[in-house]
Amino acid sequence: MAAVEIHQHRYDAVIVGAGGAGLRAAIETAGKCRTAVLTKLYPTRSHTGAAQGGMCAALANVEDDSWEWHLFDTIKGGDYLVDQPAAEIMCREAIDAVIELEHFGLPFNRTPEGRIDQRRFGGHTRNHGEAPVRRACYSSDRTGHMILQTLYQQCVARGVTFFNEFQVLDVAFAEGRLAAVVAYELATGDLHVFNTKAALFATGGFGKMFKVSSNAHTLTGDGPGLLYRRGVPMQDMEFFQFHPTGIYKLGILLSEAARGEGGILRNASGERFMERYAPTVKDLAPRDMVSRAIQTEVLEGRGVGEAADAVYLDLTHLPPEQIDEKLPDITEFVRTYLGIEPKTAPIPIQPTAHYAMGGIPTNVSGEVVVDGGGTVFPGLYAAGECACVSVHGANRLGTNSLLDIVVFGKRGGAAMAAFAAATDLPPLPDGVADDVVRRVDVMKSGSGSEKVGAVRADLQAAMTEKAFVFRSEDLLAGALSAVGDLQARYQEVTIDDKGPTFNYDLTEALELGYLLDLAEASVVSARARTESRGAHFRTDHPTRDDEHWMRHTLAARQEDGNVVLSYKPVVTGAYLPMERKY
Amino acid sequence: MALVDVELKIRRYNPDVDPKPHWQTFTVKAEPTDRVLDALHTVKWEQDGTLSFRRSCAHGVCGSDAVMINGANALACIELVQKAAGPKGGRITVEPIRGLPVIKDLVVDMEPFFAQYRSVLPYLVNNDDPGYTERLQSPEERARYEDTTKCILCAACTTACPVFWGNSGYVGPAAIVNAHRFIFDSRDQAGDQRLDIVNQRSGVWKCRTAFSCTEACPRGIKVTQAIQEVKRAVFTDKV
Numbered sequence: 066m067a068a069v070e071i072h073q074h075r076y077d078a079v080i081v082g083a084g085g086a087g088l089r090a091a092i093e094t095a096g097k098c099r100t101a102v103l104t105k106l107y108p109t110r111s112h113t114g115a116a117q118g119g120m121c122a123a124l125a126n127v128e129d130d131s132w133e134w135h136l137f138d139t140i141k142g143g144d145y146l147v148d149q150p151a152a153e154i155m156c157r158e159a160i161d162a163v164i165e166l167e168h169f170g171l172p173f174n175r176t177p178e179g180r181i182d183q184r185r186f187g188g189h190t191r192n193h194g195e196a197p198v199r200r201a202c203y204s205s206d207r208t209g210h211m212i213l214q215t216l217y218q219q220c221v222a223r224g225v226t227f228f229n230e231f232q233v234l235d236v237a238f239a240e241g242r243l244a245a246v247v248a249y250e251l252a253t254g255d256l257h258v259f260n261t262k263a264a265l266f267a268t269g270g271f272g273k274m275f276k277v278s279s280n281a282h283t284l285t286g287d288g289p290g291l292l293y294r295r296g297v298p299m300q301d302m303e304f305f306q307f308h309p310t311g312i313y314k315l316g317i318l319l320s321e322a323a324r325g326e327g328g329i330l331r332n333a334s335g336e337r338f339m340e341r342y343a344p345t346v347k348d349l350a351p352r353d354m355v356s357r358a359i360q361t362e363v364l365e366g367r368g369v370g371e372a373a374d375a376v377y378l379d380l381t382h383l384p385p386e387q388i389d390e391k392l393p394d395i396t397e398f399v400r401t402y403l404g405i406e407p408k409t410a411p412i413p414i415q416p417t418a419h420y421a422m423g424g425i426p427t428n429v430s431g432e433v434v435v436d437g438g439g440t441v442f443p444g445l446y447a448a449g450e451c452a453c454v455s456v457h458g459a460n461r462l463g464t465n466s467l468l469d470i471v472v473f474g475k476r477g478g479a480a481m482a483a484f485a486a487a488t489d490l491p492p493l494p495d496g497v498a499d500d501v502v503r504r505v506d507v508m509k510s511g512s513g514s515e516k517v518g519a520v521r522a523d524l525q526a527a528m529t530e531k532a533f534v535f536r537s538e539d540l541l542a543g544a545l546s547a548v549g550d551l552q553a554r555y556q557e558v559t560i561d562d563k564g565p566t567f568n569y570d571l572t573e574a575l576e577l578g579y580l581l582d583l584a585e586a587s588v589v590s591a592r593a594r595t596e597s598r599g600a601h602f603r604t605d606h607p608t609r610d611d612e613h614w615m616r617h618t619l620a621a622r623q624e625d626g627n628v629v630l631s632y633k634p635v636v637t638g639a640y641l642p643m644e645r646k647y
Numbered sequence: 648m649a650l651v652d653v654e655l656k657i658r659r660y661n662p663d664v665d666p667k668p669h670w671q672t673f674t675v676k677a678e679p680t681d682r683v684l685d686a687l688h689t690v691k692w693e694q695d696g697t698l699s700f701r702r703s704c705a706h707g708v709c710g711s712d713a714v715m716i717n718g719a720n721a722l723a724c725i726e727l728v729q730k731a732a733g734p735k736g737g738r739i740t741v742e743p744i745r746g747l748p749v750i751k752d753l754v755v756d757m758e759p760f761f762a763q764y765r766s767v768l769p770y771l772v773n774n775d776d777p778g779y780t781e782r783l784q785s786p787e788e789r790a791r792y793e794d795t796t797k798c799i800l801c802a803a804c805t806t807a808c809p810v811f812w813g814n815s816g817y818v819g820p821a822a823i824v825n826a827h828r829f830i831f832d833s834r835d836q837a838g839d840q841r842l843d844i845v846n847q848r849s850g851v852w853k854c855r856t857a858f859s860c861t862e863a864c865p866r867g868i869k870v871t872q873a874i875q876e877v878k879r880a881v882f883t884d885k886v
Binding site for chain 1: 662
């Protein structure tokens with residue numbers, strides 16, 4: 066085994082990931098406790114920057130609105146798996162969160178009076194479902210880019226300490242609390258041990274377990290994956306959002322804002338089919354319903370495209386200047402990748418894996434809770450897509466992810482700073498980096514015949530075939546067996562690059578391990594849930610079953626690798642479950 | 648769509664074994680509508696895992712994969728094979744962006760670039776208490792700086808600038824773009840400080856209006872125009 070250089074650091078707090086949630090948390094801890102932000106990328110590369118449409122808050126700048134209506138929509142959109150007190154916090158604090166981003170300098174689009182403009186978005190309605198409401202605050206169709214840039218700018222202003230291109234691979238616990246995180250430095254191959262009082266994970270999603278995906282190549286679930294291996298259960302992993310409008314075959318996201326601005330979905334005969342599925346809000350129904358409608362149109366022979374497996378997103382009736390002003394980026398994607406002019410021709414689209422509703426269980430302070438009784442693991446925090454608060458329940462509404470990252474990034478950062486101020490640095494356990502040293506060495510010295518790219522491609526194909534918009538016992542059993550085979554093949558992976566410098570061959574191999582584990586947790590959770598709720602639709606159990614399934618799933622990985630499920634109740638509130646009609 | 652043959656000629660360098668950079672050619676199958684990034688992935692995932700390059704979003708918004716393709720800066724995830732090699736395939740040369748130290752293969756040291764970015768106070772400065780509501784800004788005021796808010800810090804502009812190649816002390820187009828974004832924002836109060844910064848010897852006066860930056864920008868920002876507007880603001884002392 067080659068000697069690995071191991072560097073030691075001490076901090077009050079460590080933030081893992083520098084997208085919207087991590088950066089917002091860093092702003093909160095700045096000046097309160099000595100914080101290191103570790104990211105495997107550069108902060109501005111984070112996938113928050115790919116979010117397009119907007120961030121909802123009931124500012125009522127352009128029409129009547131209230132945070133209670135936003136709350137109702139969020140709960141109904143989440144098919145009543147939402148923890149209502151948490152969602153109430155999010156929808157109430159949304160208003161201040163948007164105002165704060167404006168004060169940070171975010172260039173929101175404006176009304177003629179100079180106030181923040183707002184537009185319609187899927188599932189967001191006036192007065193409990195009467196009609197679509199203009200609630201999404203936005204900046205052209207690059208709202209996520211603006212949030213990411215603005216938060217990074219504020220971190221620069223505050224002198225936040227970044228360790229760029231440091232990939233966190235492990236955590237260590239001591240005396241029943243978090244004691245350290247272990248990171249791999251991409252530029253050198255050195256390891257860095259950060260002895261710390263607390264760590265907040267904000268590593269984003271894991272949509273790269275699917276073939277057709279809107280996710281960045283780097284969204285591999287590193288945070289949830291490494292915590293899962295250390296015994297932290299994963300919550301509600303069966304709920305993965307498939308966004309209705311991904312660019313055909315590529316999966317690149319075309320924002321719901323396209324429909325918010327008036328875009329229409331059409332099948333092969335040109336019919337506006339959403340009128341049949343959601344007569345009131347039509348194309349602006351929540352994403353789970355629209356994705357199912359599209360897949361139904363395709364299955365019933367009304368699809369378009371080479372394999373008749375897509376439908377059209379039609380913007381051709383919109384004024385060209387509205388497209389240029391409100392949807393410039395997504396229409397440029399269509400020109401670049403499909404060679405289609407969206408002003409004159411409809412765009413072939415299909416559902417694309419987009420967002421993990423599930424993840425690391427937390428409370429509303431971002432503290433990680435490790436059981437059904439709300440037990441907090443001291444020093445461990447999570448926020449953003451990698452976390453599950455749960456404010457999105459079984460199906461997240463559009464724009465609520467940008468809201469989630471700023472609201473709970475801030476709350477997690479504040480809670481972590483308070484915790485760090487009241488506690489001493491924990492002792493550093495012996496051999497804290499041993500396991501990472503071993504994993505790197507195993508990967509570099511492997512002699513098997515498997516390649517990372519091939520195993521990953523087979524995982525993505527299996528998950529897209531068997532655990533996508535429509536699921537069943539047969540499909541999920543097949544998915545589980547496929548993942549099991551792939552985990553065996555993963556043991557035979559060999560990498561070409563044995564060197565220390567920017568060895569992405571190595572990091573991709575380690576990331577694949579997380580994707581496999583999380584895919585297994587997702588499929589096991591999905592197979593057990595014999596009902597249909599939100600994004601989890603079972604053709605063999607096509608209705609929601611509140612009597613048995615108004616509960617969150619917790620999937621834990623045992624020492625022997627087996628996945629064990631347990632459940633905890635949904636935290637209910639004023640809104641009682643009712644049938645979801647739109 | 649039919650697959651075509653693509654010869655990818657890549658500038659390689661591994662500091663752990665290579666005394667100096669060298670070229671290596673790989674042949675891959677690609678669809679004409681594939682991204683150059685897809686072809687690089689085919690090399691890495693099927694032929695040679697030691698090839699290193701940065702990438703993340705793969706659709707032109709994260710700014711990770713600026714490289715030089717056939718001698719011109721571009722994002723590998725926006726440039727399509729049919730453009731770079733032709734619709735029937737052919738050769739594509741890929742090399743690291745110029746003017747920043749190469750670390751390995753297509754990976755360059757981005758720290759000098761981000762240091763220049765940080766030097767222009769790239770954040771809103773406004774010391775007035777805004778209260779509980781948003782600051783007002785008219786659509787016209789917003790339009791004044793919207794173009795430069797699109798920057799993704801990919802460094803394609805700065806590393807396409809012949810002045811920057813000759814003088815790495817030059818703050819470069821990207822930093823000026825980010826100064827512009829705040830100088831022309833009606834809410835900002837630090838315009839004078841930023842104008843002083845870009846008025847230094849390493850600042851805007853180094854620009855020779857070569858337009859290389861504008862051609863290189865994958866976001867279509869009118870970079871040269873932004874630099875000219877900042878020059879005019881320095882010269883007239885008003886925005």
